[in-house]
Amino acid sequence: MENNETGGWIDPALPLCELHRHLDGNVRVATILDLARRHRIELPANDVETLAPFVHIDDSEPGLVAFLKRFEYLVAVLADDDACRRVARENVEDAAAEGIDYIELRFSPAFMAERHGLDPRAVIDACAEGVAEGVAATSVKVALIGILSRTYGVDACMRELDAVLDRREHFVAVDLAGDEAGYPPALFRPHFDRVREAGLHVTVHAGEAAGPESVWSAINDLGAERIGHGFRSAEDPELVQELASTGIGLECCPTSNLHIQAVERYADHPIRALAAQGVRFCLNTDDPGISAVTLAHEYSVAAPAIGLDRATVRRSQADALAMAFLSDIERDALVRKAGARS
Numbered sequence: 001m002e003n004n005e006t007g008g009w010i011d012p013a014l015p016l017c018e019l020h021r022h023l024d025g026n027v028r029v030a031t032i033l034d035l036a037r038r039h040r041i042e043l044p045a046n047d048v049e050t051l052a053p054f055v056h057i058d059d060s061e062p063g064l065v066a067f068l069k070r071f072e073y074l075v076a077v078l079a080d081d082d083a084c085r086r087v088a089r090e091n092v093e094d095a096a097a098e099g100i101d102y103i104e105l106r107f108s109p110a111f112m113a114e115r116h117g118l119d120p121r122a123v124i125d126a127c128a129e130g131v132a133e134g135v136a137a138t139s140v141k142v143a144l145i146g147i148l149s150r151t152y153g154v155d156a157c158m159r160e161l162d163a164v165l166d167r168r169e170h171f172v173a174v175d176l177a178g179d180e181a182g183y184p185p186a187l188f189r190p191h192f193d194r195v196r197e198a199g200l201h202v203t204v205h206a207g208e209a210a211g212p213e214s215v216w217s218a219i220n221d222l223g224a225e226r227i228g229h230g231f232r233s234a235e236d237p238e239l240v241q242e243l244a245s246t247g248i249g250l251e252c253c254p255t256s257n258l259h260i261q262a263v264e265r266y267a268d269h270p271i272r273a274l275a276a277q278g279v280r281f282c283l284n285t286d287d288p289g290i291s292a293v294t295l296a297h298e299y300s301v302a303a304p305a306i307g308l309d310r311a312t313v314r315r316s317q318a319d320a321l322a323m324a325f326l327s328d329i330e331r332d333a334l335v336r337k338a339g340a341r342s
């Protein structure tokens, strides 16, 4: 989307960065149909218009776990490594079409592998190849984050981590996602000790389906440098102070939060109060294949509906770059690229 279509909410002189997008939460409806045809997988509809309502969320689902059930059709078509490669490549193409300069794409190898009994290590290789193909064809810079799917339990997450660390070179960070309320962060302390020992960054889904205690634990037990969502931090003034003073930033995904009914209306989103208290944040899409949003939507529709002013949104665009798991040299290159086009 061009900036003139976003009402000036995206500053073209700054790099546009997305730090929280699930690669396995962003499969095009047309790709689901095509892969289903190739692999003879049955779907409830046979064209884009009629399948879209099964895949996209139009209103909301009661809670995170119900929302995650929407992934059904996305993973149903990951029938082989080629399918994973294609989905990864298309994620980069989608980012390019949205005008994104830098994107951190995250995925759970075990979740992608489960349905068709794929090898999680082969899934990682296929995703890395697909991303490399996408990068070669576009000007998007991409980094990968490995997800541990907490819903599968502590032992399965350790095996998933083994796969991620076997392919350490493909990743900049590890995340913990899935059923947050059922699996508190502290259960995964041994996992994240290994993540940090391997020199990888840490971001953790917390303060979305559980309260501020989950954010404290993500920071103190797992060493989180950023928090996925984290908006429930607003319930604990001491935590708000901690986030503001340490610069641990929130990866805010406003429309996704509405879709799991964690927030009733954009105007009720706690990020406005958090930002006003000095908490760093950036705007993201989370699962565009389910929520049917673009990053431009989060900047130009969600952010103003939340009540964020232009200066705050511009600062969040700059903070996305500051929060990115990049070296200063890589950050400077993105700043120069944005400067050259404006």
Ligand code: ADE
Binding pocket: 022, 025, 064, 068, 177, 178, 179, 205, 208, 256, 286, 287
């Ligand atoms: N996996 C995909 N989207 C997620 C979310 N919003 N929270 C936790 N895990 C997820």
Ligand code: ZN
Binding pocket: 020, 022, 177, 205, 228, 286
């Ligand atoms: Zn997420």
